Amino acid sequence: MNKDTQADIYTLPVFPLRRSVLLPTIAGPFAAGRKGSISALEAASNSGDKTLITATQRDASIESPGVDDLHPFATRGVVRRLFRSEETLEVIIEGLERVRIESVGQEGDRLMARAIPAPVFLEPGAESEALKREIVSLVGEFQALIPQLGQLNVENLIERTRDPMHLVYVLGALLELDYEKAQHLLDASEQNQAMKLLLGYMRKEYEVLKLRREIAGEAESEAGREQRKYLLRQQMKAIQKELGEAGGGDTAPQELRERLDQAELPEPVRDEAQRELGRLEGIPAASPEHGVIRNRLELILELPWMRRTEDNLDLARARQVLDADHYDLTEIKERILEQLAVLRLNPEAKASILCFVGPPGVGKTSLGQSIARALGREFERFSLGGLRDEAELRGHRRTYVGAMPGRIIQAMRRAGSANPLLMLDEVDKLGQDFRGDPASALLEILDPAQNYEFRDNYLDLPFDLSRVLFITTANTLDTIPGPLLDRMEVLRLSGYSDEEKLEIARRYILERQRTQAGLAPEQFQVPEETLLRVIRHYTREAGVRELERRIGRLARKIALRIAEGREIPDTVSPDRLHEFLGRERFRPEAARQQVPPGVATGLAWTPTGGDVLYVEAIVLPEEGKLTLTGQLGDVMKESAQAAQNWVLSQAERLQIMHPRAGLHIHVPAGAIPKDGPSAGVTMAVAVASIYTGRPARVDTAMTGEITLSGLVLPVGGVKEKVLAARRTGLDRVILPRQNEKDLEDLPDTVRDAMAFVLADRIDDVLRAAIPELLREAESTAPAASPKGS
Amino acid sequence: MDHEWIRLTRRLVLTRRDRLLPTRWLPPADLYATPDGWLLKVEMAGVAPESISVRLSGRSITIEGQRRDTLLAAGHTCYSMEIAYCTFQRTFDLPIDLDRAHVSSEYDLGMLLVTITPETRLP
Numbered sequence: 001m002n003k004d005t006q007a008d009i010y011t012l013p014v015f016p017l018r019r020s021v022l023l024p025t026i027a028g029p030f031a032a033g034r035k036g037s038i039s040a041l042e043a044a045s046n047s048g049d050k051t052l053i054t055a056t057q058r059d060a061s062i063e064s065p066g067v068d069d070l071h072p073f074a075t076r077g078v079v080r081r082l083f084r085s086e087e088t089l090e091v092i093i094e095g096l097e098r099v100r101i102e103s104v105g106q107e108g109d110r111l112m113a114r115a116i117p118a119p120v121f122l123e124p125g126a127e128s129e130a131l132k133r134e135i136v137s138l139v140g141e142f143q144a145l146i147p148q149l150g151q152l153n154v155e156n157l158i159e160r161t162r163d164p165m166h167l168v169y170v171l172g173a174l175l176e177l178d179y180e181k182a183q184h185l186l187d188a189s190e191q192n193q194a195m196k197l198l199l200g201y202m203r204k205e206y207e208v209l210k211l212r213r214e215i216a217g218e219a220e221s222e223a224g225r226e227q228r229k230y231l232l233r234q235q236m237k238a239i240q241k242e243l244g245e246a247g248g249g250d251t252a253p254q255e256l257r258e259r260l261d262q263a264e265l266p267e268p269v270r271d272e273a274q275r276e277l278g279r280l281e282g283i284p285a286a287s288p289e290h291g292v293i294r295n296r297l298e299l300i301l302e303l304p305w306m307r308r309t310e311d312n313l314d315l316a317r318a319r320q321v322l323d324a325d326h327y328d329l330t331e332i333k334e335r336i337l338e339q340l341a342v343l344r345l346n347p348e349a350k351a352s353i354l355c356f357v358g359p360p361g362v363g364k365t366s367l368g369q370s371i372a373r374a375l376g377r378e379f380e381r382f383s384l385g386g387l388r389d390e391a392e393l394r395g396h397r398r399t400y401v402g403a404m405p406g407r408i409i410q411a412m413r414r415a416g417s418a419n420p421l422l423m424l425d426e427v428d429k430l431g432q433d434f435r436g437d438p439a440s441a442l443l444e445i446l447d448p449a450q451n452y453e454f455r456d457n458y459l460d461l462p463f464d465l466s467r468v469l470f471i472t473t474a475n476t477l478d479t480i481p482g483p484l485l486d487r488m489e490v491l492r493l494s495g496y497s498d499e500e501k502l503e504i505a506r507r508y509i510l511e512r513q514r515t516q517a518g519l520a521p522e523q524f525q526v527p528e529e530t531l532l533r534v535i536r537h538y539t540r541e542a543g544v545r546e547l548e549r550r551i552g553r554l555a556r557k558i559a560l561r562i563a564e565g566r567e568i569p570d571t572v573s574p575d576r577l578h579e580f581l582g583r584e585r586f587r588p589e590a591a592r593q594q595v596p597p598g599v600a601t602g603l604a605w606t607p608t609g610g611d612v613l614y615v616e617a618i619v620l621p622e623e624g625k626l627t628l629t630g631q632l633g634d635v636m637k638e639s640a641q642a643a644q645n646w647v648l649s650q651a652e653r654l655q656i657m658h659p660r661a662g663l664h665i666h667v668p669a670g671a672i673p674k675d676g677p678s679a680g681v682t683m684a685v686a687v688a689s690i691y692t693g694r695p696a697r698v699d700t701a702m703t704g705e706i707t708l709s710g711l712v713l714p715v716g717g718v719k720e721k722v723l724a725a726r727r728t729g730l731d732r733v734i735l736p737r738q739n740e741k742d743l744e745d746l747p748d749t750v751r752d753a754m755a756f757v758l759a760d761r762i763d764d765v766l767r768a769a770i771p772e773l774l775r776e777a778e779s780t781a782p783a784a785s786p787k788g789s
Numbered sequence: 790m791d792h793e794w795i796r797l798t799r800r801l802v803l804t805r806r807d808r809l810l811p812t813r814w815l816p817p818a819d820l821y822a823t824p825d826g827w828l829l830k831v832e833m834a835g836v837a838p839e840s841i842s843v844r845l846s847g848r849s850i851t852i853e854g855q856r857r858d859t860l861l862a863a864g865h866t867c868y869s870m871e872i873a874y875c876t877f878q879r880t881f882d883l884p885i886d887l888d889r890a891h892v893s894s895e896y897d898l899g900m901l902l903v904t905i906t907p908e909t910r911l912p
Contacts, residue, residue, distance in 0.1 A: 042866060042867060045867035045870055046861055046865065046867065047858070047861075048857040048858050048859060048861065048874070049855070049857045049858070049874060049875075050858060050870075050874045050875075078874065078875045079870065079874075080870075080873055080875065081870055081871060082867055082868075082869060082870035083868075083869050083870075084867070084868045084869060091870075094875065
C-alpha cells in the first residue's frame with residue numbers, strides 16, 4: 001500500500017537507530033523510547049504489511065534527527081514482534097532489503113522516508129568465489145575455537161545460502177560487529193567489497209578470540225602471567241567497546257560485588273567487605289584510596305576463609321608416599337604417621353608444630369613437600385632467613401604507601417585452602433633489630449591457643465590459622481629464641497653416612513639426573529664403586545645436594561659425548577671419573593699414622609656434618625703459662641684451662657715430671673673458628689700426653705665435655721662425629737656414657753664396624769686413649785659395643 | 790579471570806544464537822496419505838487466499854505468499870504483537886511425480902487444503 005506504482009519507491013515511517021544497525025535478512029531486538037520512534041513503530045504496526053525503514057543515526061546524541069542525520073543506506077524491515085511497556089516499545093524487526101533513502105519528511109511526530117531498493121551488485125566470478133571460500137574456511141576456524149558455535153551448523157547455512165549477501169549479513173550479525181562496522185557493511189554496494197570488509201572484521205575477531213583462548217589455556221603458566229592479564233584487559237576493553245557496552249564507568253565495584261555474592265565468607269567478614277565495598281563505590285577510581293580499598297577487598301575475596309581440603313588419612317598410602325620420596329628418616333616418618341593416626345581418630349586435633357633441624361641438603365624442605373603430598377594438603381613455603389621486620393610477617397597497616405599483607409596471609413592466599421601445610425624455612429636465621437622482632441610475632445602465629453584469630457595488620461580481620469599444619473626448618477637450634485623453641489617439637493635430621501648417601505644416590509638421584517639429561521638407562525651405568533668415589537672424593541657435605549650436582553654433571557658430560565657422536569663408556573668406572581668430573585676435589589683426610597706425645601684426636605660437629613680435628617700441645621719453657629691458638633671461642637678456651645688444671649691436679653698419680661711447665665695448645669686448622677665444650681676430653685688427653693711424654697693412640701677419636709671433678713658429660717652431634725671418624729678411617733671412638741643412646745641413630749653397617757668406648761670419668765678416657773698410662777689402676781676401661789652394654 | 794572469561798564467551802555465543810533464531814515464519818502443516826493420493830493441510834489463518842501461491846516442481850510442492858494485516862481500524866494502538874505478518878514459504882517433498890498428478894487447492898476456515906491425486910495409481 002505504501003509502494004508507489006510508477007517505480008519501486010517506498011514511502012515508509014522511519015525508525016531511527018542509535019548505535020545499532022539492522023542488516024537485511026537479520027532479525028534483531030530494539031527498544032524505542034523517543035516519541036518519533038514510537039510513532040513510527042505504531043504507524044508500521046497499523047499498516048497491513050507492518051513494514052518500516054530502519055536507518056542509523058550518524059550522531060547518537062541527536063534526539064530528533066533529520067535527513068542529514070541519517071545514513072542514506074538503510075534497511076526496510078518488518079515488525080515481527082511488539083511489546084509495549086510503560087514508556088517504551090520493545091520490538092523485534094526483521095530486515096528485508098537494503099534501501100537508499102531519497103528524502104525524508106516530517107509527518108506528525110514521525111519521519112517518513114521515500115526510499116528505493118538498493119540491492120547489492122552481485123559479481124559472480126573467480127574473485128567472489130575465492131572470497132566466499134576464504135570466509136567459509138575462517139568460519140571453520142571459529143568453530144574450532146567456540147565449540148558451542150558448532151550447534152549452529154553455520155557451514156550448512158552457508159551451503160544452502162544462494163545469495164552470498166545473505167551469508168555476509170548473517171556472519172556480520174554473528175560477529176556482533178559494532179554499529180560503525182555494520183554500517184560500513186551495509187554501505188557496501190558491491191558484493192566483493194562487502195565480502196572483503198567482512199573478511200577483515202572476521203580476521204580481527206579471530207585474532208582476538210585466539211588470543212583469549214591462548215590466555216585461558218595458559219592461565220596456569222607463571223611466566224608472563226601479568227603481561228597476559230594486561231593484554232586480556234586491553235582485549236576486554238576493545239571487546240566491550242565493540243559491543244557498545246563500555247559505559248565509560250568503572251566496572252570494578254560491580255565486579256567485586258558479584259564476586260562477593262558468590263564468595264563463601266564468615267558473617268563478620270562479609271559485613272566488613274560490604275562496608276568496604278560501599279566506601280569503594282563512593283570514591284572516584286582516580287583516587288589513591290580507591291586502589292587501597294580495592295586491593296584489600298580482593299585479598300578478602302581470595303583468602304580461603306572456609307575452603308578446606310579433605311585430608312587423606314590412608315596410613316598405608318601415606319607411608320608409601322613418604323618412603324617413595326625419602327630414604328630412611330624412620331623416626332620422622334613415624335612421627336608424621338602418628339599425627340595422621342591422631343587426625344583419623346580425632347579430626348579436630350590440634351597439630352603440634354614440628355621443627356626439622358639438620359644440616360643443609362638432608363631433605364628438610366622436600367620432606368615437607370612429601371608430607372603435604374601424603375596428607376593431600378596444599379603446600380606453601382617461605383623463608384624466614386634474614387627477615388628482620390615484624391611487619392613482613394604480620395603485614396603493614398594500610399595507612400602506609402605500598403602496604404601489603406604479611407607473608408603468612410600471602411601464603412594462605414596462595415595456598416587457597418584454610419588447612420595447608422605451611423613450611424617456614426630457616427627459622428634459625430630470623431633477624432632482629434630496632435624495627436621489631438619477627439620471632440615474637442611468630443610466637444603468636446605458632447601458638448594453637450592464639451592463632452585461631454590471627455590478626456594481620458593489613459587485613460585487619462581475624463583469620464583462623466589453627467587448621468594450618470606448620471613445619472619449620474633450621475640448621476641449628478642455638479639461635480632460636482627459647483620461647484619460640486618451646487612451641488615446637490624438634491625432630492632432628494642428621495647428616496648421612498657414605499653408605500646412606502650411596503643408597504640415596506642409587507635409589508633417587510641417579511634416576512632423576514639420568515632422566516633430566518635425557519639419557520636411556522643403558523647409556524648411564526654408574527656402578528657403586530664409582531658413586532662411592534664421587535661421594536668421597538668430589539663432595540664433602542652432610543646432605544646430598546652437592547652429590548646431586550656432581551651426578552648431574554656426570555650425566556650431562558655423557559649426554560654431551562652422545563650429542564657429539566663420540567663413544568661413551570658402557571659403565572662409568574671409578575678410574576675414568578676424572579675425565580668427566582675433573583680432578584678430585586677432596587682427599588679424605590687420612591688419619592695421622594703416627595703422632596708425637598701431646599697430640600690427641602678429637603671430633604667436631606659442624607653445620608655441614610662432622611669433622612676430625614687434632615688437638616696439639618707442646619710444653620713451653622716459661623713456667624705456668626697457657627697459650628691457646630687456633631681461633632678458639634671462650635667456651636673452648638675455658639675447657640682447655642679446665643683440662644690443664646685437672647691434669648695437673650692429678651700430677652702425682654699420672655707421674656708428671658714438670659708440672660710447672662707452661663703449655664701451648666693449638667687446634668688446627670687455624671683459620672676456622674671453633675667453639676664448644678665437647679673437645680674437653682681431647683684437651684685432657686693432649687695435655688696428659690704431653691706432660692707424661694706418652695703418645696696417645698692414633699686410631700682412637702674422642703669427644704666429651706669434662707668437669708674439674710673428673711666427670712665426662714654428654715655432648716651433641718654424636719652421629720655426625722662418629723661418621724666423620726669413620727670417614728677418616730678411625731674405627732675406635734671414645735664417647736661419654738650418657739651418649740650411648742645416640743649410637744642407635746647410626747646405620748647398622750657403621751655401628752658394627754666400629755668399636756666404642758663409653759666413659760664415665762676422665763680416667764676411663766685416659767685409659768682408653770693413652771696405653772699404659774694408668775696401668776697400675778685397679779681395673780681396665782670397659783670397652784663396649786653398644787649392643788653389648 | 791577464567792570465570793569471567795567463560796561467562797563472557799557463553800553470553801556472546803548465546804546472544805549470537807538468539808539473533809539467528811526468529812527467522813522466517815513457517816506455517817505449520819499436516820500431511821495425510823489418502824486412498825486417492827495425498828492431502829496437505831497448511832495453517833493459513835489471516836492470509837488472503839489470493840495471496841497464496843502453490844508451485845509444483847518435480848516431486849516438491851511449494852506454498853508461498855504473504856500474510857498482511859487486513860483487520861485494521863483507525864485509532865487502534867498496538868500493545869503487543871506476536872502474529873507474523875510477512876512473506877512465508879514452505880516446501881514439501883512427496884514420493885510421486887507431481888507433473889503427472891492432479892493438484893487442487895481450496896481454502897476453508899483459515900486452512901489451505903491441497904489435494905494431490907496421481908494420474909496412475911501406485912501399485
